[in-house]
Amino acid sequence: MCSTLWLQQSRTMKILPATAEDINIVVNWIDSKDACVRWAGPAVTYPIGTALLKKQISFSESNSFVCISEDFSGTAFSETGHSGAGHNGTGHSDRDDYHDQESIIGFGQLLHIDQHNYHLARIIIAPGRQGAGYGRRFCKKLIELAEQRCGRQVSLKVFKSNHAALHVYRGLGFSVVDAQSNSSTFYMVKALPLQNR
Numbered sequence: 101m102c103s104t105l106w107l108q109q110s111r112t113m114k115i116l117p118a119t120a121e122d123i124n125i126v127v128n129w130i131d132s133k134d135a136c137v138r139w140a141g142p143a144v145t146y147p148i149g150t151a152l153l154k155k156q157i158s159f160s161e162s163n164s165f166v167c168i169s170e171d172f173s174g175t176a177f178s179e180t181g182h183s184g185a186g187h188n189g190t191g192h193s194d195r196d197d198y199h200d201q202e203s204i205i206g207f208g209q210l211l212h213i214d215q216h217n218y219h220l221a222r223i224i225i226a227p228g229r230q231g232a233g234y235g236r237r238f239c240k241k242l243i244e245l246a247e248q249r250c251g252r253q254v255s256l257k258v259f260k261s262n263h264a265a266l267h268v269y270r271g272l273g274f275s276v277v278d279a280q281s282n283s284s285t286f287y288m289v290k291a292l293p294l295q296n297r
Contacts (some may be wrong), residue, residue, distance in 0.1 A: 113205055113234060115241045118164040123150055126166075126207040129227055138259060140222050157222060163212065165245075167205045167238045205229045210242045216252035223265075236268045243272065247292050255289045 127148045130136050136146040144156045153159070208223040220242055225235045246254050256274065258265050266286070273290045280287035 113167045113169065113237060113241075115165050115167050115238070115245070117161040118159075118166045118207060119161065120150070120154065120159075122166050122204060122207065123154060123159065123164075125204050126224065127153065129224060138262065139224050141257075157209065158211070159209075164207070164209050165242065166207050167234065167241070169203050169205055205234050206238050208238060208242060210245055212249070213255070216250060218246040218249070218251045218254045220254060220256040235265070236271065239268065239272055243290065243292070251292050252294075253289055253291055255287065257285045257287055259285055 127150060130139060130146070130148055133146040136144055136148060140153075140157060144153060157164075204226065206223070206225040206229070209221040211219040211221055213219050220239060223235060223239060225238070243254055254274075256269065258269060260266075261284075269288055274288035275290070276286045276288055
């Protein structure tokens with residue numbers, strides 16, 4: 101049976117639904133038009149305006165996520181972005197417990213394409229946190245969330261020149277689909293296990 105309650109955390113990071121305030125932090129990581137295209141594709145304009153960006157990437161708290169540093173502690177969140185109990189035991193929500201840009205390691209989206217297919221998009225790790233394996237762990241947690249939501253396949257697109265990301269995605273089990281790739285990007289897919297179906 102597919103689960104609707106999820107807790108995505110490890111010793112080093114935790115995944116939470118992103119908020120509009122988180123987007124304000126993430127856009128500060130994008131310092132050029134080239135970086136914007138590499139992160140979000142040609143549909144997102146640069147310089148980035150937060151209000152327009154939310155429309156351009158179809159932002160919602162059900163498809164957009166942040167990973168939080170290991171010193172953040174909290175509780176489980178449902179797919180709608182609310183904790184199972186509503187509070188973390190201190191009389192306020194987990195969302196109140198982090199608010200500074202140092203807590204946010206990364207941002208990404210898990211887009212629901214159709215009944216059983218999901219798409220990873222706009223994965224980015226904070227500049228000071230890159231190269232420490234957070235991107236791989238973040239993607240792995242988003243893949244696990246797709247499984248919990250009864251996904252059968254996860255896809256993504258990546259620039260062919262982004263060798264670091266390609267290494268991560270291949271290590272996570274993604275394969276290139278030549279028929280859906282083009283001269284600049286690879287279209288990659290990963291089949292998900294049939295357990296809990």
